Amino acid sequence: MSSSTHSTSAQSPDGRKEPVVYVVDDDESMRLALCGLLHSVGLRVEAFESSQDFLAFPKSDAPSCLVLDVRLRGESGLTFQEQIAKSGVRMPIVFMTGHGDIAMTVKAMKAGAVDFFTKPFRDQDMLDAVANALARDGERIAAEQSTAAVRSAYDSLTPREREVMGFVVTGLMNKQIAAELNLSEITVKIHRGQVMKKMAARSVAELVRMSESLGVNPKQKKPS
Known part of the structure; x- marks a missing residue:
């Protein structure tokens, strides 16, 4: 009592x-x-x-x-x-x-x-x-x-946006991500913009920190 x-x-x-x-x-x-x-x-x-x-x-x-x-x-x-x-x-x-x-x-x-x-x-x-x-x-x-x-924001991403985010946090440019995913550069740019907006990330560095806090493994670049 x-x-x-x-x-x-x-x-x-x-x-x-x-x-x-x-x-x-x-x-x-x-x-x-x-x-x-x-x-x-x-x-x-x-x-x-x-x-x-x-x-x-x-x-x-x-x-x-x-x-x-x-x-x-x-x-x-x-x-x-x-x-x-x-x-x-x-x-x-x-x-x-x-x-x-x-x-x-x-x-x-x-x-x-x-x-x-x-x-x-x-x-x-x-x-x-x-x-x-x-x-x-x-x-x-x-x-x-x-x-x-952050988890809630990540869950709101589409599968493609998560793919793009995985490459963004490794430091790849839009052109490189486009080649990895076989997409146009403009499409990658749109997805990247959506990722930054939905995650409320003001920079790639902040996006990297968010990715680390979630335990999300960055995408590996395909061997050339």
Whole structure:
């Protein structure tokens, strides 16, 4: 059950979704203290007593992070970290513990944790770690959205346009592509223009980057 209140609305005035910090700790006093700290800087917080409550709660698609206690009642936060990864939840994790040791810290960081604090910790250190985690998740979401947009644009190309794009990103000129595809140069020029327009590419270099992000293999020139 969530034990927090929303300090901000789910969306900012400019339409961007507000970041969310999820807190999982079975110590109620710590949950309340963390909620108060994070609310004090205007963050939306959802806090939970158990990992099961967190997993059952509908997640926001806004930039998010999880502040997680390593020792939860009846389970290990490190084991839960593995469950989160398997469930497809990809938000960064900030660990905290009252019983930290070097081996535990190393294991958590290797598994992708962005920070690890031993209680008691400085409030500003936690706020800095959360800000860093939210920024990292925002970058991940932006990159995924960008790749999805490029994929959608590529899917809108006709088979012939994809062929032409494959040769364009290798650096071939229209005349050379025309010879490769047994087309007229003017036809290749039209297809090339459509590719640049549909992909919203401002240069061949940008088209090359898009091709690489999609994992599209460039066409190989036929041996002469």
